[in-house]
Structure formats: structure tokens, C-alpha cells
Amino acid sequence: MELRRNSIWEFKDSDLAEDSVYRVLDIMHDVESVVLFSLNGSSATVRPIALSIQAFTEQIKNHKATKSVFTVPNFLLVAEDNISEDHIARRDKNYNLIKDIIVDRAFLFDYATKKRTPRLAEYARKVGLERKALARLLTQYWRYGQDKMALLPAFSKSGGLGKERKPTNKPLGAPKQPRTVAVERAEKYIVSDTDKAMFKLILKKYYLKVSGLTLVKTYKKMLIDKYADEVRLADACGKPPFVPTLKQFNYWSKKLFSKDEIIKQRTSENDYLRNKRGLLGSVIQDSFLPGAHFEIDATVADVHIVSELGSQHILGRPTIYIVVDRASRMIVGMHVSLYHASWRAARQALVNCFLPKSNYCREFGIDINNSKWPCAHIPKELVCDNGEMVGLEPRKVLTPMTKLSFTPPYRPDGKGVVEKRFDILNKEVIHDFLGTTKGGNVVRGSRDPRKDAIYTLKEVTTEIIKAVLEHNSSIFDDLAFSSQLLIENDLSPTPVNYWKIHVIKHKHELQSANPDEVIARLLPPAEVSMTRSGIHFKGLYYSCQEVEDLDLTSIARTSGQWRLEARIDENTTNYIYVRLDKNQGFTRCSLMSRSRMFSNKSMIESDFIQDWLDSKKELAPITVASIDDHKSRNKMTKEAKQRNKNSKTITFAEKTKNIRQNRQEELEATTNILTAKTENQKVDSTLVPNVIENKVAVLPQGRKRKIKGDNL
Template sequence: MEIVKSSIWSIDQFDGVTTGRYRVIRVFEEIPCLVLFYLEKEKGLSRPIAIGLDKFKNGIKKNLILEAQYTLPYHLLRAEEEIDKSHLKIRDENYELIKDIANNGEFIFDYATKSRVPTLAKYAKEKGKDRKSIARLLDTYWRYGQDKNALLPAYQYSGGAGQQRTVSEKALGAPKTSRTLAVKRSTIFIVTDTDKENIHKALKKHHLKPGGKNLVETRKELLREYYAAEVKRAKALGEAPYVPSYKQVREWKSKLFTKNEITEKSSTERDYLLSKRELLGDTKQKWPVPGSCFEIDATVADVHIVSSFGKQYVLGRPTIYSIVDRASGLIVGLNVSLDFASWRAARQALANAFLPKASYCKEFGIIIQETDWPAAHTPLRLMCDNGEMIGLAPQKLVVPLTELQLSPPYRPDFKAMVERRFGLLNDEMIHKLLGTTRGGKVVRGDRDPRKDAIYTLNEFTALLIDAVLELNRSIYNSLATSSSLLIEKNLSPTPLNFWKAHIAEHKHALKLADSSEVISRLYPPAKASMTRDGIEYNNMYYSCDRVVQGKLASIARTNGQWQLDARVNENTTNYIYVRFDKNDVFTKCNLLGKSKMMKDLPMHEPEFVMDWLDKNHEENPISVESIDSKVIRTNIEKNAKTRAKNDDLTPTEKVKNTRERRKIEIEKTANKIEDNSVSSPQEKSISNTESNPSSIVYLPRRKR
């Protein structure tokens, strides 16, 4: 089991250590020991503790120490562009105060093992700050993942948002103001616990029931039942009664009852199930250890692909983003999309590198174990181009997770590992596919490769993932001479074995990434809508347990839809991540059955369908046949109006004897079978036909 920096562990009555969750803030290989930080203490300061590495591993074997999870506060799970500039300034100022000691191994060890640490007081004096101020910043920094963003101000806890204020003698809110000085407004009513109970009873009795009274009438009933004496007293004295206002009754309605309670109580069960419930049915030398440096780069694949909805629609060549660990050569991240090399596509590749891979491979029909592709960490630094990665957006979003290093222009050798992986993928797989351009090596007169394209984006991605897994298992002789661990453990010199061996011996520079933080900060932000049919995004509908249990679709149907912040994985339409409240983390929502046509497709396919529909509307604004139909309808209407105008009958004569006229009309126009004993039906039909060619010919009757 991996013991990496920033991982969370739950300790239960082990060797005198307080029971609770701890974060690993440092692993010392020389001693050997690791330093843990206690996470359960909400108030007051905590100090890290040191524990022997062998003792810690022994606790894991005895199941006294288990892996755990720790949810970060919501204000740390926001994208950089969503954070207020003033908050960023406070964060940077706080980080400047502690950056010299927060990751200093000698100080961390002394702080964890000694009761008095003069270094801290001396450091605080140099910074011109109180020792406790520095200690509080260190506490926050270690508690929330040793990340720069951990020092963002937590203003969501200020002001008592969402809490009921304590009743006092002074009225809450703005006072009543008069438009003119000639009129004096009444005193603001202070709502007590008794008043809340009275309002609750009145709303439940008169308003929140099938066919209940509106809120204005309900307030009148409230005053008649509970404030009659006050109304009479004020009338006798000629002043305004001291009673709850309409606005107060309306506000306390939303506080005393949830939206769904209001909907359910105001409807009968049948009406609720029929009209108001949710509709979810149908529903190497310088970089010796893994994590020292990752390389990221993009290339246009040497193959053309087609649309999933029509193999005749060629979509061009996709863009491949690859991330490779420089020490081991392991491909740790991958993304294939129709976007050109851009920050939008790069952030998808980074999210893939920082998150587990088993679920990603499963989306493309490839079943693996986490140990088959164990890369799900952030590196010490990230080497990238000065193209799409030199902009402000990647600096804001990625730097808090890792450090960016830009390669010089026109120097691909600075990213030799990732560039070589592109060459290997071309040689091993891409240049053997139908529709390949073979790197532009096309002889004049050769067949256009676009005409041979047969693979969809999902199929090409699945082939690419399989090729990546094979490259990670391939033998590279250079790995055997770069580290003695592979020889000591008698392992083949493959990138995968190199990675695992160094992780097991804690010889790496990797940091465990929090999945919720990666999703909220790296997946492209989008806007979804909560509707009666579920969560709508790009004309597709999603849902999750939160929607069902909270009956949010029913609320949207009754009270109108609203927008939600979302994060989108552009590799699949099967799910999106949605934040239902500004204080919540992002929740995974799965595709509903009503959008099953879009299942197991990349996000660009729904956009293709929408473009196809727009094209059809532009080409066919109206049908040609409708033009002739309009002329026919106009002529018929004109003739009918002319006939009616020449009719001399009165309205009474028109409607008189309707039944008799109807019967006569039927006899004139309908077929009639008669029983004629003189002549046979055949003879009668022949004679009638000869005498009157336009007469009706009756068929022979069947003998009974």
C-alpha cells in the first residue's frame, strides 16, 4: 500500500496515538519515519507528530491504520478564475510568510518531535509577525493538503450564512422609510419563537393544503386567530397594530417549510403524481525518481476519423495530448479530442494524469486494474511548450497543483520523452490504420486517405489506450542502468516496473491529488440547467441520487428551472459533474435513458447532431409542397365564402331540420343493398350500368 505525501490515514488506538484521521506531510527516508498532522481538531492549533515508518507499516498490517478520505472545504474547490482577486492577494501574502519553513524538512521534524521550537519564534520575528499567526498559517497549510490554495480566506464561515439570527429587542433588517415626512410608518414587528409557531400553524391550516387560501388571505386568518386583541386595541387607539407583516409571513414560509414540502402539501397525491413530480423515467540523472518532472505535449494524429452517426462524415484528424514521466518513461496521462492544441484540451489531459485510470479505460471498453496503470499523482514540476501553456489560464489553474516550466521555442529535445512516445505510437499502431496519412509521406497520385477513414473517435481512442498500455509494459534497456532497484528486485526494465519499484521504496517526488480538487479546477467549466426532465446539458439529460432524494426535478417543474455550475469530461457523454449549491462539492450525475442515443460517445458528437439540425433548418425553411397547398386552401376558402354570400337562407333556416337533411344526404351518397326478387343482382347491375353509366353498381350478396 502506498504511503505518499498528502495521503489521508485513519488511526484507531495505535501506540498511544490519538484516534482519528491524519495527513502525511513528510516522509523521511534516512531516519526512517514519517510526520503526520491530526485533522479532527476543528478549533485550536494542532502540531504534527512523528512516527516510525516500520511501526506505521505494522499498524497497516494489523488493520489499525487504514486509508481514509478528507473532504476539503468548498472554497478550496473553485477554479482559479472563480476566486476573487482580493482573496488571491491574501493567499499569496500568507504563502510568502510561511513558504521558507512550511516544507523545510529540518523544521518539520523539530516541530513534530520537540515541545519548544525557538526556530519558529525567531522566524516569526524576522517576518514581523506574531508566533501564533505563523503557527495558524502552518496549521491551515498542512491541514488542507500542503497546497498554496489552502491559505485562501474561508469567508464562507463568516456572517452566519444560512443560520437563523438570535431574536433581540432590536429589529433585524433595514427600517421602514417614509416617502414623505408627513407620514409616519409603523414599528417593525420582531418575530419571536411564539410568532414562528403561530405562522407555522396558520400556513399549515389555511395555505399549505389542496385548494388552500392564498398568502394574503392566510395572513388575515393568522391575525384573526392569534392577534385579534392587538388589532382591536390598535383600532380603539387609532394606530397601526403591532402584528407580523405580509413580507414576514412570506419569508418565514420559505424558512419553516422546504420547497418540496410546500409543493406536496399544496397538492393532492393524485395531482402531485400527475403534474408536479419529477420526470426522470425513460427514462534520468537530473530526474532520478518518478514525479520529478512530467512532460506534456500535443500532436495531430496521422489518421482521419469519422462521425459515430454517419460513416460518410469525415471529421478530420484528432489531436493527441500525452503526458510522460521523465524518469520512468511511463505515459501517465492521455487525451484524444477534436480540439486543436489548446488549453481546453490540455486541461483534460492533466485531469486524466492526476486521476485514477481504471474508470477512464472502462469508458472505452478496456477493463484494467489500478495496478495496470497506477499513475494518479501530481508531479514536482511540469515541462510544457510556450504555446498554449504560456497563457494566464494554465498559470492560474495548474501552478497551485504543480510547478510549470516552459521549454524554449523550437526545442523539442527539451521534451524528448513525450516526443519519442508519439513516434512509437505512430510506428506501432497509427500508421497501420486505414485512413492514415503516414506522417505526410503521400506520393502524388495515391488514394486520398480521407476516403479510407473508418474509425470513430471512441474506437481510435480505445486503440490508442491499448497501445499506451503496451508501451508501458515494453522493455527499455536504459531503465536498467538508471536505477539499481530493478536489478535488486529482479524486475524487467519496463516503465511500469520502474514506477512501482520506486513507489514501494518511497523514492519518488509524487504527491497524491484530491480528485474533487482536480475535477473542480481542471475539467472545463460549463453551465447546466435543473429542469423537470433532469439536469440538462447540450440537449442531454442527467440525474443522480441528490436529484431523486431532493425531488429537484419536481421543484424545477413547479417553480421553474435554474442554472447549475458544471464540470465536463469531454471524453464521454455518460456523466457530468454538477454543483447543486455554492457550498457543495461537485457531484457525478449519470446520463438518463431518454438520452441513450448519446451514450458512450465523446462530447463532440451531440454538437455534431445540433450542427446537422441547424443545417437542415437552413436548407429547408419551408417545403415546396406547402406553397401549392397554400394556393389550394386559399381557393377552397374563397369559393366557400362566395357560396355563403349568395345564400339567401336565414340563420334559423340553416340550422332547422338538421337530422332530416343529414339522413337525406346519406341516402344520396352512400351505397344501398336492396332485395329484388324479380331480377338477380347481376342482371340489375348490368341493366343499370347500360342505362346510366354513372349509376352505382351493387355487388352480389352472399348466400346465407
């Protein structure tokens, strides 16, 4: 094995040297010796030893001498620029005192092999230094590496740093200094071992517990529990009590318990793990391939919205679902609705995640191709919290497609990537909307944000989609350190570039999604009715080419309507998916023109109309006028019955006899007649059709009016 100057070796069970760690000071081939210096000794003056090179190598072969390491003290591990000028001057001065003797190899060999070395005393007299002082400098130089930095003064341990001082009759630390001579400070208290033990008990009792008292209140509790007699006596004598001060109590609380112990004892385990533990790892350290983990979560948007059918109707705050790829930070799916966090809304976000995005964006007036948002895949594992995804239905639907992974309760850091996306969307878009709550940071007395709400659900969704597209094209520094493919292909570290290059290089965990399977499994199921006017759902009517070809509306008109299975996309009313035949798949049916008022709106607007209609019915189930009419009708019926009862009794045949003559007499009695002669000459047009009378009826003349100018 190669021997090097300054290398460290450990001797164990050797008959040539004591068990210790040695530094190789020099290798002298002319005398075939190696000079070693012991590093285990704490003495200020240590002399080196010399061994033959052959004997040293034999010890190595016999494994009695092995390679070792020496830990350099911290006060030597400092940059030249950070050393004070006083320390540099002291170091250089000591080095100049020994620089001539440390290069003398003959002196080193004699000093290591002989008990008396006159050269040391002669050199000490020459530089004007005592022999022992020179020996101490040489020991320090050889122990710490044989360079100039080894002579730095070790002032880092001055004052007994890190050592606990034993209490005496003399107070430790700085004395109490009054700010003016007019006031005399109280005598300083000396903290004994008994006091320290008492501090420890008091701290455990009041301070070191979840929701424990503050340190000041704990100090007051200690005075009440342990020093009450001293306080009473001092108060009676009119002098300060001779008790530990708050400053002393604070000092010893940090000495008796470490900071980590204090943090752990004063907080719950859940809060410590979530907010106070060290963050040495990361959720993305094992997820560097796209598709390995998708994270899904929901939050209530920080903005109030209004209805598209009437801006005077405030609908509250929508719920945003986001699905994020953990490796690339790509937002791969989203959904905005008025439903609370639930499986109904989550499944819509997953449908958006698993299907191409161009059609989805087109519904909101954003025209993109699938390459700009190239996410239509199923992940290897879907990470969610213990909420809407825990039920049996999500497991039954998603387990055949992907693996579900749940984070512990109250641990959002388990899916920190999606949590951060919510923060980004709030800061970039949502907090700029009118009607925003700004995350609850509303000053008391300020304007209610609901008064400023002007945006509809569709408008908010449109802006969030734009923000998602911008996010996917933004540069994230962390991505540059996650994969070298970006650097090799000279691509900006954006989520979309990270996604695309890994897919192209076949380094991903993505699975292709079958659109028919996604629609059948994930879209919310519903029942629709086939009617004579089309497929009816929540007051809306749909149709498709197959319905027209099979003339199903005509069948429904003649044979009666029937139920059909359907899948509803909550994002739009423009279409639904209907299974027209139980042995076939789902057919896309479009909104008919008779329901055009709901075109390009979300399905929630249909629900709103239903609720609005129900509220109007509840507001006026019947009118007040109908009540009065009903009472008047009953009164009239009662009077008519009484009148009929009072008339003379005749048979039904007599009642129905001469109806036409009775009708004519009733007309003569109840209407204005010009002349009796004219009336007698009238012919019933119902009995003699197409009869034209050539008779002129003479109308009565009025008085002759005078015309201006007649007298001329």
C-alpha cells in the same frame, strides 16, 4: 615524497638544473644519485643529467621541483593490433640495437656526468651503427617513456601535416593527369595569398550566410566578379582561362574557415540550436526521480476517423494529448478528441493524468486495476510549450497545484521525451490503421486515405490505450543506467517498474491528487438545465439518486426549469458532474434510458448530432409544398371572403338560427340516402342516448344469378 622511476618533475627557479620538465630515468642508491632527462628540448640528441638524491629532495621541499605530467604523442597511443607490420619491424630493429646498453646503469651514470663516454662509441661499433645514430635512438627511448613503444617511427607528421605551405613558382599537389594522350590539360593555377584573401571575401559575401548560395554557384560568382577580364581574354584567344579551379576553391574554403564556422554562418541560430548543435547534455540528466517533471504536448493523429452514428460521415483527424514522466518514460496521462490543440483538450489530458485510470479504461472496454497503470499524481513541475498553456486561465487553474515551465519557441527538444512517445505510438499503432496518412508520406497519385477511413474515435482511443499500456511495460535500455534500484531489486528496466520501485522506496517528487478538486478545477465547465424530464445537456438527459429523492423533476415541471453548474468529461456521455446545491460539491449524474442511443459514446457525438440537425434545418427551412399550400390557402380565403360579401346581408342571430336543421339539409344534399322513410325514422343518438331501434331496413335486391346445375 616518494621518487619513482619514469615520474615527471618540473624545475623552476632552481640553482641545480635549468627550468624544464624532467623525466626520472633511474634512481641509483649506491651512488645516492638520481638521473634526469629534459623533455622540453627539441634536439635529436639530448644527454641526461645527474643530481644527488638529497639535493633533489631539498628542491622538492622548497617547491622548486613539483610533480608534473608529460603528454605522450598521438602516434604512440595506438594498440598493438593497429600497428602496421613495417612499423613493428622498424621498432623491433631499433630496440634490438640499444637493448644491451639501456640496461647498463654504469653507462647511464657516466653518460650523464662525463663529457666524453668511450663506451658509447665502442657499443656503436659493436652493433654496426654510427655514434650519433645511436645517441638519437637513446634520446627517443628516454624521451617517450623508456619502453619498446617509444621507438615507433613518427610518420604521422610526415609531409608537414597541419602546416600551411608557402606558395612558390612550382605548383603544389598532384599535377593534372589527362586520361588519354589525345587531350592536353590546362596549366595548373598557383593559388597566392592574394587569391586566398579574395576567396575569403567571396565566401563571406555569397556562401557564409543564411540561405546562401551553394559552393558551385559561389565559385561562378567569384569568376564573374574577380576574373571576368581573364575569362573574356581566354575566350577570345580560344584557350582555357588561367583561373583557380573549383577543386582549389573548395579546398581553400575548408582551410580558411572551420566546419563549425561554416555551419553556424549558413544556418539561423534557431535552426543551429535545434538541429545542428552538439548534444552533450540531456533533458533527463537532472530528472531521475518520478514526478520531478511531467511533459505535455499534442499532435494531430495520422489517421482519419468516422462518426459512430454513421460511418459515411468522416470527422477528420483527431488530436492526441500525451503527458509523460521525464524520469521513468511512463505515459501518465492521455486524451484523444476532435478538438484542436487547446486548453479545453489539454485540461482533459491533465484530468486523466491526475486521476486513477481504471474507470477511464473501463469506459473503453479495457478492464485493468490501478496497479497496471499506477499514475494518479500531480508533478512537481509541468513542462509545456508556448501554446495553449500560456494563457491566464491555465496559470490560474494549475499554479496552485504545480509549477508550470515553458520551453522556448520552436524548440521541441526541450521536451524530447514526450515528442519521442508520439513517434513510438505512430510506428507501433496508428500507421497500421486503415485511413492513415503515415505522417504525410503519401505518394502523389496514391489513394486518398480518407476513402479507407473506417474507425471511430472510440475505437482509435481504445487501441491507443492498449499501446500505452504496452509501452509502459516495455524494456528501455536507458532506464537501466538511470537508477541502481532496478538492479538492486532485479527488476526489468520498464517504465512501470521504475515508477513503482521509486514510489515504494519514497524516492520521488509526486503529490497526491484530490479527485473532487481535480474535477472542479480541470474538467470543462458547462451549464445544464433541470427540467421535468431530468438534467438536460446538449439534447441528453441525466439523473441521479439525489434528483429522485428531492423530486427535483416535479419541482421543475410545476415551477419552471433552472440552470445548474456542471463539469463535463469529453471522453464519455455516460455521466456528467453537476453541482445540485451551490454549497455542495459535484454529484455524478448518469445518462438516462431515454438517451440510450448515446450510451458509451464520446461527448463529441452529441455535438455531431447537433450539427447534423442544424445542417438538415438549413437544407430545408421550409418545404416547397408548404409554399404552394400557403398560396392556395390565401386564394381560397380571398374567394370565400368575396362569396360572403356577395351574399345578402343578414344578422348574426339569423346566421346562427336553425344550425341543426341546416346541418341536416346539408347532409341530405351532399350524401347518398337510402330511402326518405328510413331517414325520417332515424333518431339523433346524441339527443337520445342508449336507444336501440328494432327496425329492419330492407336493402335493394339485385338480379337473380343462375347457378350452374339449376337446369338439371
